[in-house]
Amino acid sequence: MPNPTAAMLVIGDEILSGRTREANAYHLAGELTRVGIDLKEIRVVPDEHEVIVDSLNALRAGFTHVFTSGGIGPTHDDITADAVAAAFGVGIDVRDDARELLEAALAGRGLTPTADQLRMARIPDGATLIVNGVSGAPGFSIGNVHVMAGVPSIFVAMVETVLPTLEAGAPRLSREVRFEVGEGLIAAPLRELADAMPELSFGSYPFREGEIRGTNIVVRGTEPALLDDAVARLETIRNGTPPSA
Amino acid sequence: MPNPTAAMLVIGDEILSGRTREANAYHLAGELTRVGIDLKEIRVVPDEHEVIVDSLNALRAGFTHVFTSGGIGPTHDDITADAVAAAFGVGIDVRDDARELLEAALAGRGLTPTADQLRMARIPDGATLIVNGVSGAPGFSIGNVHVMAGVPSIFVAMVETVLPTLEAGAPRLSREVRFEVGEGLIAAPLRELADAMPELSFGSYPFREGEIRGTNIVVRGTEPALLDDAVARLETIRNGTPPSA
Known part of the structure; x- marks a missing residue:
């Protein structure tokens, strides 16, 4: 529902x-x-x-x-x-x-x-x-x-x-994974992941800390197990992303 | 215009x-x-x-x-x-x-x-x-x-x-007068003043600083002379307002 x-x-x-x-x-x-x-x-x-x-x-x-x-x-x-x-x-x-x-x-x-x-x-x-x-x-x-x-x-x-x-719904949970690369460099695998997990929403939020250009990926959904899965897949992407600006 | x-x-x-x-x-x-x-x-x-x-x-x-x-x-x-x-x-x-x-x-x-x-x-x-x-x-x-x-x-x-x-308009000017009384106590004269000066808008914003309950009155408009007049009338109201909570 x-x-x-x-x-x-x-x-x-x-x-x-x-x-x-x-x-x-x-x-x-x-x-x-x-x-x-x-x-x-x-x-x-x-x-x-x-x-x-x-x-x-x-x-x-x-x-x-x-x-x-x-x-x-x-x-x-x-x-x-x-x-x-x-x-x-x-x-x-x-x-x-x-x-x-x-x-x-x-x-x-x-x-x-x-x-x-x-x-x-x-x-x-x-x-x-x-x-x-x-x-x-x-x-x-x-x-x-x-x-x-x-x-x-x-x-x-x-x-x-x-x-x-008020009648409550399923609390919207979120998890966040930090990448120390600009969002342009992870956009492609992120798009694939978002397409593969349509029950979740994936937000991409760039940040800059001194010389670091980074991106926080926020996953939102209501199923803890799905969120855990998404975080694991994001960490796999992170391990495969070449360190670069 | x-x-x-x-x-x-x-x-x-x-x-x-x-x-x-x-x-x-x-x-x-x-x-x-x-x-x-x-x-x-x-x-x-x-x-x-x-x-x-x-x-x-x-x-x-x-x-x-x-x-x-x-x-x-x-x-x-x-x-x-x-x-x-x-x-x-x-x-x-x-x-x-x-x-x-x-x-x-x-x-x-x-x-x-x-x-x-x-x-x-x-x-x-x-x-x-x-x-x-x-x-x-x-x-x-x-x-x-x-x-x-x-x-x-x-x-x-x-x-x-x-x-x-972009084509600019007449800059919206504002002036602020501070009252050290709650807004309920100046609402009546303020309403009269707002009715008397329809070219201006009067906003009433209560604040609390420690024991002081106060109200900032903000007047907005585009004519400096009208704003001066409004501020003078607000100061008259302030001088006539009994000091109270």
């Missing part, structure tokens, strides 16, 4: 303008690989309602899960929750359970929510909250869409909450 | 599997902002022919420019050039000028190209080479699509070659 698939939708002008280096995709990619959900697309879009709605609808139709990051804070540029409600054609309003979480978190600092902070308790009808230990403001899941914060520490906490609730 | 727009298409299983942290989008975003081309989408897709072709066709129809990163090396998983040719419906073959660049670079190391290395001289019909000082293997531009390497040092060199050839 093929693994569940996923897309990530990152929402934020600050990534597209070059102000902020996107920080959540790498974490999510690693976690999804670990649990056997295949991440197939990452898309970064601006803080624009129609673009978010259209992207959400395209991605949720195309993949088992969609994970979003960003745009669920209290300010005017936080429009993700409304866009999600619009994409699903449902209403959205402040919800008691979300408000209570916010109030409890602020009470710890001797505060009560402002009207704008209460915006963070606006939850689309039918959604499930993503409670987390870092932020009082929850994320939420609706249908196959999981809506999470852009602040990295909160994003990580929300991923930790959500992933155990 | 609105600025030219752009999308970036990152091609590579290694990003989606979490093996590699994507490193080129942040650089490209900053460079495009500098020259006044508005980056509107970043999309990361796997090494799959149909997905690359479909993404390319969607993005090149939607934006003034498309910049790609990855998949133009010599190995079996480098399929970008063929996908670009397929997207444009043109042929692709080893081209003399590209082969000469490759041969010259390898000759410096006492080598001649292998058959696989020659794959890097396969250029879609009608494309213009993106020559660069780091790699003998060129990128290329065809129509509004600019095809570049995934290796960061080569990507940077290729961006440096391509950008001066």
Whole structure:
């Protein structure tokens, strides 16, 4: 049975303008690989309602899960929750359970929510909250869409909450073999090996360390025995490759 | 006149599997902002022919420019050039000028190209080479699509070659004002200001430094005088905001 698939939708002008280096995709990619959900697309879009709605609808139709990051804070540029409600054609309003979480978190600092902070308790009808230990403001899941914060520490906490609730696939395993030759010199046997083992994927990643031009070959698959076999065959190729630049 | 727009298409299983942290989008975003081309989408897709072709066709129809990163090396998983040719419906073959660049670079190391290395001289019909000082293997531009390497040092060199050839827009300027209060407490006046100055975009980015909960407000636009005005109004808001968490 093929693994569940996923897309990530990152929402934020600050990534597209070059102000902020996107920080959540790498974490999510690693976690999804670990649990056997295949991440197939990452898309970064601006803080624009129609673009978010259209992207959400395209991605949720195309993949088992969609994970979003960003745009669920209290300010005017936080429009993700409304866009999600619009994409699903449902209403959205402040919800008691979300408000209570916010109030409890602020009470710890001797505060009560402002009207704008209460915006963070606006939850689309039918959604499930993503409670987390870092932020009082929850994320939420609706249908196959999981809506999470852009602040990295909160994003990580929300991923930790959500992933155990999803049906896992076969964890995607990987093995790596290092060649100290440029990739042009091993491309031919590598291509033959990739053709001979279609259940696995072979990636070729050149590197340079001082005078060494090298290539890391990464094999990915779900069957440990097949991966062992591939690594053995790669080592045979390596032993037969003339040392050269 | 609105600025030219752009999308970036990152091609590579290694990003989606979490093996590699994507490193080129942040650089490209900053460079495009500098020259006044508005980056509107970043999309990361796997090494799959149909997905690359479909993404390319969607993005090149939607934006003034498309910049790609990855998949133009010599190995079996480098399929970008063929996908670009397929997207444009043109042929692709080893081209003399590209082969000469490759041969010259390898000759410096006492080598001649292998058959696989020659794959890097396969250029879609009608494309213009993106020559660069780091790699003998060129990128290329065809129509509004600019095809570049995934290796960061080569990507940077290729961006440096391509950008001066494109029509620039009005550089997108930004100014930043730091508030030492959480964003919930300034959301209301910020929303009023954003409504009052629709030519500008206002982003709100919370941060935490030890015990300080703060918010950086970033204003973006193309008119320096308007930005000065916005900064002055933000400073007025700041002076009127009660010091609080």
